[in-house]
Amino acid sequence: MNPIEFLRANRERHHEALCEWIRIPSISAQPAHAGDVARSATFLAERLTEAGLETEIVRTKGHPLVYAERLGAEGAPTLLLYGHHDVQPVDPIDAWKKAPFEPLVEDGYLLGRGTSDDKGPVYAFVRALEAFHKTTGSLPVNVKVTVEGEEESGGLGLVEFIRSERDRLAARAVVVADTPKFSREAPAICYGLRGIAALEVRVTGPTQDLHSGGYGGTVENPAFALAKILATCKDDEGRVAIPDFYDDVAAIPGDERKRMAALGLDEEAWKEETGVPKLHGESGYSAVERRWCRPTFEVNGIFGGYAGAGSKTIIPRSAGAKISCRLVPDMSPARTLEVVARHLRRVAPPTVRVEVELGHSARPVVVRTDGPFVQAAARALEGAYGKAPVFVREGGSIPVVNTFHEVLGVDPLLLGLYNPDNRAHSPNERLRLDDFDRAAEAFVRFFEESGTLGAASSGPRIPSKESNR
Amino acid sequence: MNPIEFLRANRERHHEALCEWIRIPSISAQPAHAGDVARSATFLAERLTEAGLETEIVRTKGHPLVYAERLGAEGAPTLLLYGHHDVQPVDPIDAWKKAPFEPLVEDGYLLGRGTSDDKGPVYAFVRALEAFHKTTGSLPVNVKVTVEGEEESGGLGLVEFIRSERDRLAARAVVVADTPKFSREAPAICYGLRGIAALEVRVTGPTQDLHSGGYGGTVENPAFALAKILATCKDDEGRVAIPDFYDDVAAIPGDERKRMAALGLDEEAWKEETGVPKLHGESGYSAVERRWCRPTFEVNGIFGGYAGAGSKTIIPRSAGAKISCRLVPDMSPARTLEVVARHLRRVAPPTVRVEVELGHSARPVVVRTDGPFVQAAARALEGAYGKAPVFVREGGSIPVVNTFHEVLGVDPLLLGLYNPDNRAHSPNERLRLDDFDRAAEAFVRFFEESGTLGAASSGPRIPSKESNR
Numbered sequence: 022m023n024p025i026e027f028l029r030a031n032r033e034r035h036h037e038a039l040c041e042w043i044r045i046p047s048i049s050a051q052p053a054h055a056g057d058v059a060r061s062a063t064f065l066a067e068r069l070t071e072a073g074l075e076t077e078i079v080r081t082k083g084h085p086l087v088y089a090e091r092l093g094a095e096g097a098p099t100l101l102l103y104g105h106h107d108v109q110p111v112d113p114i115d116a117w118k119k120a121p122f123e124p125l126v127e128d129g130y131l132l133g134r135g136t137s138d139d140k141g142p143v144y145a146f147v148r149a150l151e152a153f154h155k156t157t158g159s160l161p162v163n164v165k166v167t168v169e170g171e172e173e174s175g176g177l178g179l180v181e182f183i184r185s186e187r188d189r190l191a192a193r194a195v196v197v198a199d200t201p202k203f204s205r206e207a208p209a210i211c212y213g214l215r216g217i218a219a220l221e222v223r224v225t226g227p228t229q230d231l232h233s234g235g236y237g238g239t240v241e242n243p244a245f246a247l248a249k250i251l252a253t254c255k256d257d258e259g260r261v262a263i264p265d266f267y268d269d270v271a272a273i274p275g276d277e278r279k280r281m282a283a284l285g286l287d288e289e290a291w292k293e294e295t296g297v298p299k300l301h302g303e304s305g306y307s308a309v310e311r312r313w314c315r316p317t318f319e320v321n322g323i324f325g326g327y328a329g330a331g332s333k334t335i336i337p338r339s340a341g342a343k344i345s346c347r348l349v350p351d352m353s354p355a356r357t358l359e360v361v362a363r364h365l366r367r368v369a370p371p372t373v374r375v376e377v378e379l380g381h382s383a384r385p386v387v388v389r390t391d392g393p394f395v396q397a398a399a400r401a402l403e404g405a406y407g408k409a410p411v412f413v414r415e416g417g418s419i420p421v422v423n424t425f426h427e428v429l430g431v432d433p434l435l436l437g438l439y440n441p442d443n444r445a446h447s448p449n450e451r452l453r454l455d456d457f458d459r460a461a462e463a464f465v466r467f468f469e470e471s472g473t474l475g476a477a478s479s480g481p482r483i484p485s486k487e488s489n490r
Numbered sequence: 491m492n493p494i495e496f497l498r499a500n501r502e503r504h505h506e507a508l509c510e511w512i513r514i515p516s517i518s519a520q521p522a523h524a525g526d527v528a529r530s531a532t533f534l535a536e537r538l539t540e541a542g543l544e545t546e547i548v549r550t551k552g553h554p555l556v557y558a559e560r561l562g563a564e565g566a567p568t569l570l571l572y573g574h575h576d577v578q579p580v581d582p583i584d585a586w587k588k589a590p591f592e593p594l595v596e597d598g599y600l601l602g603r604g605t606s607d608d609k610g611p612v613y614a615f616v617r618a619l620e621a622f623h624k625t626t627g628s629l630p631v632n633v634k635v636t637v638e639g640e641e642e643s644g645g646l647g648l649v650e651f652i653r654s655e656r657d658r659l660a661a662r663a664v665v666v667a668d669t670p671k672f673s674r675e676a677p678a679i680c681y682g683l684r685g686i687a688a689l690e691v692r693v694t695g696p697t698q699d700l701h702s703g704g705y706g707g708t709v710e711n712p713a714f715a716l717a718k719i720l721a722t723c724k725d726d727e728g729r730v731a732i733p734d735f736y737d738d739v740a741a742i743p744g745d746e747r748k749r750m751a752a753l754g755l756d757e758e759a760w761k762e763e764t765g766v767p768k769l770h771g772e773s774g775y776s777a778v779e780r781r782w783c784r785p786t787f788e789v790n791g792i793f794g795g796y797a798g799a800g801s802k803t804i805i806p807r808s809a810g811a812k813i814s815c816r817l818v819p820d821m822s823p824a825r826t827l828e829v830v831a832r833h834l835r836r837v838a839p840p841t842v843r844v845e846v847e848l849g850h851s852a853r854p855v856v857v858r859t860d861g862p863f864v865q866a867a868a869r870a871l872e873g874a875y876g877k878a879p880v881f882v883r884e885g886g887s888i889p890v891v892n893t894f895h896e897v898l899g900v901d902p903l904l905l906g907l908y909n910p911d912n913r914a915h916s917p918n919e920r921l922r923l924d925d926f927d928r929a930a931e932a933f934v935r936f937f938e939e940s941g942t943l944g945a946a947s948s949g950p951r952i953p954s955k956e957s958n959r
Contacts, residue, residue, distance in 0.1 A: 215703060219801045228765030233788045234684060234886020237816050238728075238780030239760060241770040244789035244811070245724065251714060252721035257839070259707075291708060296697030301710040301841040311707030319702045320713035321804055322795035327812060332688045332849050334814050334886075335790055342713070343796060345803050347706050370726070372770040380801050417703020417803075 024152035024465045031148075032458060036131070038068065039144045039457070040124040042106075043133040049084050049107035049174040058084040058170045061106045065168055068147050073154030074166065081178025084170030088182070091150070092163045097472045098394075099163035101192035101431060103421065104143035104199055105172035108135035109446045116448035129454055130440075136452035137443035142198035143168055145438065145457060149464030161472025165192055169421070172199075179421055183428050193476075194394040195425040196467075197435040201443055202456070203284075203411035208402040208463070209437025210395060213313065213387035213414035214422060216348035218357040219321075219380035222365050224250065225339040226373045230326070233334040241372035244325040244340035250375070251342060253368045254318055254361075258304040259311075261318045261346075263364040266357070271350045273314045281309050284411065313414035317347040318361070345380075347416060354382030383423040387414070388432040393474045398434055401466035405459045413437070438463065493621035493934045500617075501927060505600070507537065508613045508926070509593040511575075512602040518553050518576035518643040527553040527639045530575045534637060537616050542623030543635065550647025553639030557651075560619070561632045566941045567863075568632035570661035570900065572890065573612035573668055574641035577604035578915045585917035598923055599909075605921035606912035611667035612637055614907065614926060618933030630941025634661055638890070641668075648890055652897050662945075663863040664894045665936075666904045670912055671925070672880035677871040677932070678906025679864060682782065682856035682883035683891060685817035687826040688790075688849035691834050693719065694808040695842045699795070702803040710841035713794040713809035719844070720811060722837045723787055723830075727773040730787045730815075732833040735826070740819045742783045750778050753880065782883035786816040787830070814849075816885060823851030852892040856883070857901040862943050867903055870935035874928045882906070907932065 022030065047061035048054040062078050062085040069076045074089035084107060092099070111121040111134055119125045121134040131141070146166075153160050167190070169179040183190060203209040226243040227236070256262045273281075286309045292300055302311040311317075325340020327333035346357055362377040369375040388395065390412050402410040415435070422433040438460040440453040491499065516530035517523040531547050531554040538545045543558035553576060561568070580590040580603055588594045590603040600610070615635075622629050636659070638648040652659060672678040695712040696705070725731045742750075755778045761769055771780040780786075794809020796802035815826055831846040838844040857864065859881050871879040884904070891902040907929040909922040 217703070217803065219803070221801075226764075226766050231764060232886060233786070233790060233814060234686070234816060234884065236764060236781070237786040237788050237885055238771045238775075238784055239769055239777045240764050240766045241768075242788050244792045245720060245787075248717040248720035248789070248792070248811075249726075251717035255714060257718075295695075295700060295705060295709050297695050297709045297841060298843060299710075299841045300708055301839070302707045306707075308708045312705070315707055317702070317706040318714075319706050319711050319803075319805055320717070320795065320809075321702060321802055322797045322806065323713045323717070323792055323809055324794075324797035326789065326791035328791045328793035332690075332812055332814060333790055334686065334688070334788075336788055337791065340789075340792055341797075343801055345702060345801060347703055370770070372766060372768045374767060415703065416706055417701060 022156050024149070024156050025462055027152040027156050028148060028458070028461050028465065035144070035148050035461070036454065039131070039141060042140050042144065043124045043135050044122050046122045047107045047135070047170065048110050049171050049176065050110055055084065058107055062087050062170055065106050065143070069150070069166060072147055072151035074150065074164070079182060081171070081176065081181065083174070083176035083178045086167060086169040086179055086182060089166040090164065091160050094160055094163045094472065096476055097162045098193040098474050098476055099165060099191065100471060101165045101167065101190060101195040101425070102146050103167055103195055103197045103425070105139045105169045106143065107170045107173050108140070109138065109173050113448060118449055126454070130451040131454055132449055132451045134450055136450055137439050138445035138450065139172070139199045141452040141457050142438055142460060145460035146198055146464045148461035149468060152465055153468065160468060162468050165190060180424050183424050187428055190429055192429065192431055194434050195422070195429070195431045197419070197422060197433055198438060200435045200437045201439055201441045202437045203413055204441065207408045208406045208410040209413050210398055210402065210410045211413050211415050211435035211437060212390050212395065214385065214418050214433070215416055216352065216354055216383045216385035217345055217418045218348060218354040218382040219343070219345040220358055220362060221341060221343050221378045221380060222247070222250070223339055223341040223376045223378070224369065224373050225376070227336065227338050230335040230338050233336050236336055240336060241370060242336050243373055244337050246370060246373045247325065247340040247342060250365055250368050251320060254364070259302045260304065261316065263318070263361055265360045266316070269351045269353065269356065270316060273310060278310065280412065281307065281313070284309060312416040314349055316349050316352060319345055321345055348385045350385050350387050352385060354384060358382065383418045383420060384427070386423065386426050386433060392432065394434055394471060397470035397474060398436060398467055401463050401470050402436065404466045405463035410437070436463070491625050493618070493625050494931055496621040496625050497617060497927070497930050497934065504613070504617050504930070505923065508600070508610060511609050511613065512593045512604055513591050515591045516576045516604070516639065517579050518640050518645065519579055524553065527576055531556050531639055534575050534612070538619070538635060541616055541620035543619065543633070548651060550640070550645065550650065552645035552647045555636060555638040555648055555651060558635040559633065560629050563629050563632045563941065565945050566631045567662040567943050567945055568634060568660065569940060570634045570636065570659060570664040570894070571615050572636055572664055572666045574608045574638045575612065576639045576642050578607065578642050582917060587918055595923070599920040600923055600926070601918050601920045603919055605919055606908050607914035607919065608641070608668045610921040610926050611907055611929060614929035615667055615933045617930035618937060621934055622937065629937060631937050634659060649893050652893050656897055659898055661898065661900055663903050664891070664898070664900045666888070666891060666902060667907060669904045669906045670908055670910045671906045672882055673910060676877045677875045677879040678882045679867055679871065679879045680882050680884050680904035680906060681859050681864065683854065683887050683902070684885055685821065685823055685852045685854035686814055686887045687817060687823040687851040688812070688814040689827055689831060690810060690812050690847045690849060691716070691719070692808055692810040692845045692847070693838065693842050694845070696805065696807050699804040699807050702805050705805055709805060710839060711805050712842055713806050715839060715842045716794065716809040716811060719834055719837050720789060723833070728771045729773065730785065732787070732830055734829045735785070738820045738822065738825065739785060742779060747779065749881065750776065750782070753778060781885040783818055785818050785821060788814055790814055817854045819854050819856050821854065823853060827851065852887045852889060853896070855892065855895050855902060861901065863903055863940060866939035866943060867905060867936055870932050870939050871905065873935045874932035879906070905932070
């Protein structure tokens, strides 16, 4: 029996094992569930041990993560597999068809909190590892597994683990099992993430809120001044109007533009999904180009003065906005923060004081699609799903991928494995069971493909400008 | 003994009576003090009865108000005296030199919550009424007194009372004892109030908050769109840029501009007081002109998206602003709301939805300064304070004055009686005792002056355009 035959023979047992895991309500954001997150880690550690890995539960300041490895595949490359075993809260509970932690099979889907995000995808690679262990008794690649318990609650346990265990985690590629397929039919490989640069601007006028009758007409209104300042940051065509903002933005390669155009993404469906009256963005680019390959300037929050019921006739003493920019190659977060902050200060009128507080940032990451692991993954996915993967980028940033990339210097490889209609973070989250089976098979194929690549060659990485410094 | 001699002879007793009233913590905003507000009403009612008035405590949906009258001065006009007996909360309590409700005399000031706002000024006219009662046994004018218990908490008890008792409250002038002198030396008469027109604008884009990575670049950001919309409402010179906004604004009469210029208001001191780096307002007008005689467009509050600690990388589904305009003759609140709402809708991009909710409004009120009651008050104040009153306008609106004006058709007469450094609403609120004594004397003189005016003539009122409709 080969590993793929093993998977088929053990299908029901594996489905039941996933259900058992789903029954553990590992909600990391809710302290009352801390014990469940720990139980979830123990469950996973036992399955990884059964799959032949040396396994360890790593305590962090927050919830435990599971680390496991199986090395010794001499001459073969090392892969780092990433996922998370914690889940989102379940509110609104009334919207669920059945209790969120009582898995339910319906029309080929397994419903339950954590089925697709992210216990199913993680369990898919556990199945593949077990399949090799129980059939060939060895793995074609070296494997290191890190499955954290704080992804949904912003914990830093994994980041600290990566920083402190830098050498131990050395690998040739980090494989992320936490993203959906491109469509119902086609799996995906994500080869790029935008970066981010966040800051907060605060505009202050008087030393305290002033009566808008007694003082109105004699002093600048900080909330209005803030609006004026922000309004200068983008033009009516959606282009960021901050000087030097686009200086380092790399043009989208012509073949990539063609590929994106060929995807035929449905802008009308996007409008429906978001509910906006009309799509909007930088002129000269399609929606998908703007989403994946162009930088943005977004107001994430705006605040100042009175926001309660009714009215309060004041001139607020201050107003502020939380701003974040999405970055693309070859923008640097530090330089972006600098040009944005400089602009905000420069356009402010002399009637107010402006403070800018710089926030978190992450570099954009784009890897070559012709690298050997990407190509190995493409062959594996096509074999398992019967359809070639679509190469996509993500508009967002995945912080842990940046950490892997920056600390370990490892290229990310995000495998889009499961149904897009997965309702992650929402009621009735679900995983298509056929995708669950194919994902396990895809990992078997990917490990086999990767095993042929040798220990050293990973193809040249495209370093970002900043990582050269 | 005449009434003024009576005041001087009873000075210490009256000071002690005010202290007794101050000791009642009639904080209307705090339900725990409801009993104290009621006790405060009883205290005042007893003093008014002792002063020879027929007195009644009027229950409202909120805190009780005190109504009292002494009529029967045949051929003499009727004055309606207004004040309030509730006080502000006392936070921050640590900043007080002594407990807020234990009056303390220091350097000629009486310190305590409610000393200047508004128990002292109210008690000043009670002293005057008592002085007539205990000396001449009658009043030279007919007097109706309304002292509410909800001024500091926005209660509507008095408004309902005015509407339901319209005929009973008929008077020739409403005298408001709730404003400060122009300066340490000069008392004031306020002959104009700005009106107000409030509204709220809400800009909505997607049906829910969107991930700024996954969606950024494809949809309009409602918080940014709001900033763009607001930015169109005023130009950089502080002029409202909304079409038709100034259509009905009356030019400031030349003699009034001269009088305001002669006041020599210190703009540097205003800057110090407010703490702004630079004053700001409509070009072509002095600060005092802008404050009293020009309309404004103010953002009272702005909100949308994430305003907590750290950052949340979303495109908010909506953002909003609370806006209010101060109005001057001959602007109409209804028309102002109309032109502002129309503009906000018109400049909004098609990528968002804009809703405008109209809020409360009040007409501007300006009365002639050559009317007989104004002139009587001027003579009374000059006699009591040894300095002619300064004629001022207020930038704010006093809602109850508008109610008196609109329901009863009575001109307001705001007498500025007490020290400007009164710290109303702040810790160590204080009343200068010399002003307290002079205010009582001013009321005696004003009642005498008014008694000579006869029952009918009040001089022509200047109706606002709207009150003609």
